[in-house]
Amino acid sequence: MDTFASLADGFAIALTWQNLALALLGCFLGTIMGALPGLGPSNGVAILIPLAFTLGLGATPSLILLTSVYYGAMYGGRISSILLNIPGDEPAMMTCLDGHPMALKGQPGEALSLSGIASFVGAFFATWGLILLAPQLVKIALLFGPAEYFALFTLAFMTLGGVSSTNQAKSAFAAALGLGLATIGVDTQTGVPRFTFGEVHLYDGLDFLVAIVGLFALSEVFIFLENRHGGSDADATKIKIGKLYPPMSMIKQTTPTMLRTSVLGFLAGVLPGAGASLGSFISYSMEKRLVDKEGTFGKGDPRGVAAPEAGNNAAAGGALVPMLALGVPGSGTTAVLLAVLLSLNITPGPLLFTQNPDVVWGLIAALFIANFMLLALNIPMVGIFTRVLMIPSRVLMPIVAMVSFVGIYGISGSSFDLLVMIGFGVMGWVLRKLDVPLVPVILGTLLGNSMENNLRRAISIDNGDWFTLIDTPLALTLWAIGIIGFIIPLFIGGKVKKQMHEKRDEEGSISD
Amino acid sequence: MSDRIFGLFGLLLSIGFALAAFQIEESFLSDIVGPKAFPLIIATILGISSLVIALRPDPEPTWPSLLRFVEIVAAAVVMIIYAEALPEIGFVVATAFAAAYMSWRLGSKPLEAILVGVGTSVGIYVIFHLALGLSLARGPWGF
Numbered sequence: 001m002d003t004f005a006s007l008a009d010g011f012a013i014a015l016t017w018q019n020l021a022l023a024l025l026g027c028f029l030g031t032i033m034g035a036l037p038g039l040g041p042s043n044g045v046a047i048l049i050p051l052a053f054t055l056g057l058g059a060t061p062s063l064i065l066l067t068s069v070y071y072g073a074m075y076g077g078r079i080s081s082i083l084l085n086i087p088g089d090e091p092a093m094m095t096c097l098d099g100h101p102m103a104l105k106g107q108p109g110e111a112l113s114l115s116g117i118a119s120f121v122g123a124f125f126a127t128w129g130l131i132l133l134a135p136q137l138v139k140i141a142l143l144f145g146p147a148e149y150f151a152l153f154t155l156a157f158m159t160l161g162g163v164s165s166t167n168q169a170k171s172a173f174a175a176a177l178g179l180g181l182a183t184i185g186v187d188t189q190t191g192v193p194r195f196t197f198g199e200v201h202l203y204d205g206l207d208f209l210v211a212i213v214g215l216f217a218l219s220e221v222f223i224f225l226e227n228r229h230g231g232s233d234a235d236a237t238k239i240k241i242g243k244l245y246p247p248m249s250m251i252k253q254t255t256p257t258m259l260r261t262s263v264l265g266f267l268a269g270v271l272p273g274a275g276a277s278l279g280s281f282i283s284y285s286m287e288k289r290l291v292d293k294e295g296t297f298g299k300g301d302p303r304g305v306a307a308p309e310a311g312n313n314a315a316a317g318g319a320l321v322p323m324l325a326l327g328v329p330g331s332g333t334t335a336v337l338l339a340v341l342l343s344l345n346i347t348p349g350p351l352l353f354t355q356n357p358d359v360v361w362g363l364i365a366a367l368f369i370a371n372f373m374l375l376a377l378n379i380p381m382v383g384i385f386t387r388v389l390m391i392p393s394r395v396l397m398p399i400v401a402m403v404s405f406v407g408i409y410g411i412s413g414s415s416f417d418l419l420v421m422i423g424f425g426v427m428g429w430v431l432r433k434l435d436v437p438l439v440p441v442i443l444g445t446l447l448g449n450s451m452e453n454n455l456r457r458a459i460s461i462d463n464g465d466w467f468t469l470i471d472t473p474l475a476l477t478l479w480a481i482g483i484i485g486f487i488i489p490l491f492i493g494g495k496v497k498k499q500m501h502e503k504r505d506e507e508g509s510i511s512d
Numbered sequence: 513m514s515d516r517i518f519g520l521f522g523l524l525l526s527i528g529f530a531l532a533a534f535q536i537e538e539s540f541l542s543d544i545v546g547p548k549a550f551p552l553i554i555a556t557i558l559g560i561s562s563l564v565i566a567l568r569p570d571p572e573p574t575w576p577s578l579l580r581f582v583e584i585v586a587a588a589v590v591m592i593i594y595a596e597a598l599p600e601i602g603f604v605v606a607t608a609f610a611a612a613y614m615s616w617r618l619g620s621k622p623l624e625a626i627l628v629g630v631g632t633s634v635g636i637y638v639i640f641h642l643a644l645g646l647s648l649a650r651g652p653w654g655f
């Protein structure tokens with residue numbers, strides 16, 4: 001009952017005109033960003049953070065705006081998958097498989113509206129899952145001491161690579177690179193400068209927002225320049241939608257699929273290191289194995305459209321659970337959302353639920369509201385978003401680059417940060433070329449300081465005994481999960497990833 | 513080959529990082545662990561993973577042709593000039609040039625590129641500065 005009382009308080013916070021307007025704006029922008037190939041949830045949220053920040057929005061309004069963008073992007077990704085066979089963002093990759101054949105069969109409107117409904121179902125159940133599961137996780141997390149937190153952070157890094165990269169050595173490299181970058185600046189415990197090489201600008205450390213926008217948004221601009229991909233893949237004939245509502249029989253046929261894949265997607269999202277891409281992938285694969293008796297999957301089966309969409313939206317909600325309850329994000333976009341919280345001086349984790357219940361419950365209520373808004377935006381008004389697909393990237397990409405610059409300049413007003421951002425953009429391009437995942441780099445710069453502080457606190461408490469790190473059953477369990485999560489992909493990871501990336505688009509967005 | 517070079521570079525980076533970590537001055541008021549330990553752990557992981565990358569390289573990525581590569585370097589240089597010029601000539605002028613350049617390089621005709629540049633710049637100025645009140649770089653002309 002406690003939960004419902006908190007949820008009611010949350011609705012009281014979310015139902016102000018300002019927050020409703022922000023949620024609507026976020027849903028609208030998010031759907032556009034999701035729909036456009038080249039802009040996905042992680043870089044879409046990344047370029048908006050500095051803006052939300054400089055506009056002086058408070059914690060709850062900023063989070064409402066940005067998570068609405070996140071949910072919206074999950075909806076939007078399917079539009080170009082279905083109409084153009086190009087995933088608008090990575091989680092929408094699996095939607096191409098049956099969505100595009102449906103469009104070719106003359107049912108693009110049905111495919112769009114059905115996938116909209118599936119997205120709604122997935123996100124709706126995932127938000128309930130968040131409400132029920134997060135407080136339980138908080139109870140466990142309250143037992144954590146510094147040693148357990150250090151083990152938890154390590155676990156996050158070890159499992160993150162399993163899905164997002166094809167090479168565990170490269171994800172370990174990425175994590176170490178990010179953590180190394182986080183150590184730049186004055187040491188918080190002793191006050192000595194580290195790795196600053198006398199540069200005054202570096203004493204405060206590198207701003208992780210600068211790193212995020214550079215790595216996610218600017219590197220995308222470089223990829224487009226490299227391929228000189230300036231046109232738009234859509235033309236007027238491809239974006240005719242036709243009938244907008246699916247027949248009742250189709251909804252009835254796909255309901256069991258949506259319910260099953262919502263649960264599966266949510267669980268995939270909660271797992272560290274998984275995120276929405278994996279959610280849609282395993283939802284589609286499982287559903288194919290389970291119900292595809294006549295071999296219609298891949299040829300425009302409505303269940304093949306509903307499964308990945310319900311799965312990826314549910315996973316998006318699931319990924320919020322570890323981010324809010326433990327402060328350890330499991331995917332690229334939730335890492336970006338963690339950056340929002342940190343820059344607002346809010347430390348996520350168990351204490352967030354007791355100290356800032358207004359933020360948590362306001363956010364959850366806003367997610368429900370945003371989900372209904374998205375359903376309304378994405379079915380009757382989907383025509384607006386299909387037109388967006390006609391914007392050529394030679395117009396879009398300069399805008400993305402300039403908005404990134406404006407955001408970062410707005411925070412600090414210094415050219416130095418812009419130069420650092422360009423550096424991160426170039427680095428992001430090189431790393432993406434070499435197939436090094438970017439999410440561990442971001443996570444490293446975000447969590448580095450608190451990881452180090454927990455390590456030092458744990459060892460100081462035990463008078464310099466390093467074995468304190470593996471002293472308690474809880475810590476040992478976390479270490480074991482981390483090690484297993486790191487080793488398993490070495491054996492079975494290659495196969496899963498090969499299947500997942502078969503449909504990967506060269507210019508698709510960064511892994512979520 | 514790329515991965516071998518990359519691994520070697522990573523190894524050098526980790527050695528440099530470790531050397532720089534040893535240079536950190538210890539404060540007389542330090543905790544037991546001190547400011548060096550964590551960076552040294554990181555340097556070790558960086559070194560080991562670089563070594564594995566160098567010894568077990570992935571298939572070669574598709575690198576762009578020299579011309580495309582020059583394109584990326586040129587874009588980075590334009591962005592650097594943009595970052596430096598921003599406080600000198602103001603937001604609207606600098607942004608118009610930078611956005612027009614990028615649009616041109618992505619395949620716009622010159623006239624379209626100029627329109628995209630001016631449109632982006634003025635659009636951002638109106639929305640973010642005039643409507644939302646974000647502070648942008650002021651040039652000698654106040655915009």
